[in-house]
Amino acid sequence: MAMTNDKLTTTAARFAGYITRREGRKFLQLSDKFPEPMAPQEKTERDDWASLYIHIPFCRTLCPFCCFNRYLLDEVKARRYFANLKKEVEFYIQRGFRFSDFYFGGGTPTVLMDELLEFINFLKKNLNVKRISMETTHREINPEAIAALKKAGINRLSIGVQSFDNDLLKAMGRLVGSGEEAKEKLKMAQGQFDTVNADFTFNFPTQTITQFGKDIAAFKELGLDQATFYPLTPSPHKKSKLERQFSKVDNSREKDFYDVILRELYEGGYKASTAWCFSRSDRLIDEYIIDYDDYVGVGAGSVGFLNGDFFVNTFSLEKYDELISSGKLPIMSWRRLSEREHLRYYMLTKLFGMSLDPQKFRQRFGDDANRKLWWELMFFRISGLVKDNVQIEVTPEGYAHNVCYAEGILRRSKHFKGAVY
Ligand SMILES: C[S@@+](CC[C@H](N)C(=O)[O-])C[C@H]1O[C@@H](n2cnc3c(N)ncnc32)[C@H](O)[C@@H]1O
Ligand code: SF4
Structure with a gap:
């Protein structure tokens, strides 16, 4: 039975x-004609009803498996990008939006720390900042960066690890440092923010269940607050041999990896905050799509969802610059859900x-x-x-x-x- x-x-x-x-x-059936994103006309209980996702698409090196909109860091372009981001946030403020919850994703939002801190100051001057979540890699973590991010009021720091296994990191083409370095940096950040999260990816073509089990054991040994496990999603970047390898994913293996996550983390006292995120107590999670029904996305390639409407920004840095410079919103496409x-x-x-x-x-x-x-x-x-x-x-x-x-x-x-x- x-x-x-x-x-x-x-x-x-x-x-x-x-x-x-x-x-x-x-x-994904999007239209290139779109209405202007609007704050509700009638009075809502809270004026900060939507959260703000801010996409910073620059990285020091590019991982071939990555499915996000990212570009190799070019300092001139990145400084211009931060200036444009402020203008984009201003567009939304002028249209009646107010935000108090912010999520910086990437790319690697911390690659130009002075610009990032100035941007956070700009947010604080113009909005009632209550909570900030920030993504980064362990390569960016050092005592100075931690002090600066704490001072800026970051509540949740999410550090991308993927795996502690150096052979796997090599096979993935991830050049941000070794597994040992990742452990050091995670220990350095632990306890410095309300939540420190480590990101792992599973179901890489060459990854074995044994390798994955060891990663989870190492994570538990570190005693971190939280981990998020992402099933590998096909990468759209298909130029190099490695990139092409990651554009094909065998979904049938996912469940075997996921069973290990459930077994090991529940035994370790972690509970699921989402299907992919496991925390040891009531921790902040990165799911602004769960805490908030509606969110605005700013930056190249970001997406917003406002009362049934998806808005997708242009993915191109040049187009983003061109549209903002001519006083326009950088939205490229739109879809109204039935x-x-x-x-x-x-x-x-x-x-x-x-x-x-x-x-x-x-x-x-x-x-x-x-x-x-x-x-x-x-x-x-x-x-x-x-x-x-x-x-x-x-x-x-x-x-x-x-x-x-x-x-x-x-x-x-x-x-x-x-x-x-
Ligand atoms: C987009 S990155 C941004 C933060 C930082 N640059 C990093 O590398 O961790 C956030 C997380 O997305 C996940 N990720 C990236 N590409 C992925 C893919 N193709 N499939 C599943 N997860 C992916 C990784 O776990 C990564 O840590
Ligand atoms: S995984 Fe992170 S560091 Fe690697 S390319 Fe993607 S955003 Fe950049």
Whole structure:
């Protein structure tokens, strides 16, 4: 009987995965005609109802597997880019937007520290800054950088590791330093911010489960607050042999890696904050798409989502500069979700964050979640992927399969920030 239930859950998860991948593809059908992003006309409870994602696309070296919009650091271009970013934020302020929660992603946002700190000061002068999350690599970490980022008020620092295994790092073509250096830098940063997160990637073509298990053991030994594990997403950069290797990913191996994550981290006292992020207590997570229903994206290749509308900025640095210099928003394309798509997108992003709050659902959509999404929720309940508590929660079976069923749509919304597809 247990076997039958398990089979049902697996089949349901696969089916849901298929549907979400199909739905996810629809999100990429973008139009190059777009309306201007608008703050709501009627008074909302909070004026900081949307968060702000800021994309800094520069890196000192480029990793061949990376699927994000990134460029080799060119100081002149990068300084101009920071100046343009301020203008883009000003556009939004002039249109009535107010932000208090900020997420810097990349690229490597810390590559030009003086510009980054000046930009944060600019935000503080113009907005009520409450919370800042920042991505970086361990190569950027040193006592001076930590002191500067603490002084600037960074709450959550996310450091990209990928793996501690030097052979794998070499195979990945990641040139930011050795596994030992990564451990040193993580220890240096630990305890200095509200949350320190380490990013790992899994399911690389040559990566073995044993290698991955060792990475997780090393992470646990370091005693860090949080880790996020990203399944390798095909890279759109296909010029070199290595880049071409990472443009093909064998998704069928993902679940084996994910099972190791679940087993090892739960045993280590970590809990899932999202399907991919594991924390030891109530820590800040990087999912502005979960904490905030709406977000604005600034910078080349960033994406915003405002009440059912996706806005995608140009990926080109030149076009970004040209549009901002001529006083225009750098939006390249747009997609308005139908009501059904919006409801499903909302449901899947919330379930990716482990629960859907029916009250918040009612506030956003003016109706009951079970009425609006009756067959989707019924399907998830019958297949044992969610259960009802105060909120609609993902079950242990649900997150064991999360990597499959949530994958399509969520990978796109999460990785869409600055990602190239
Ligand atoms: C875009 S990077 C930005 C921060 C920093 N530059 C770094 O390398 O960590 C953030 C994280 O995205 C993840 N990432 C990059 N490319 C990926 C890919 N193709 N598939 C899955 N995750 C990826 C890595 O875990 C990386 O640490
Ligand atoms: S993984 Fe990080 S350091 Fe490597 S290219 Fe992508 S953004 Fe840059």
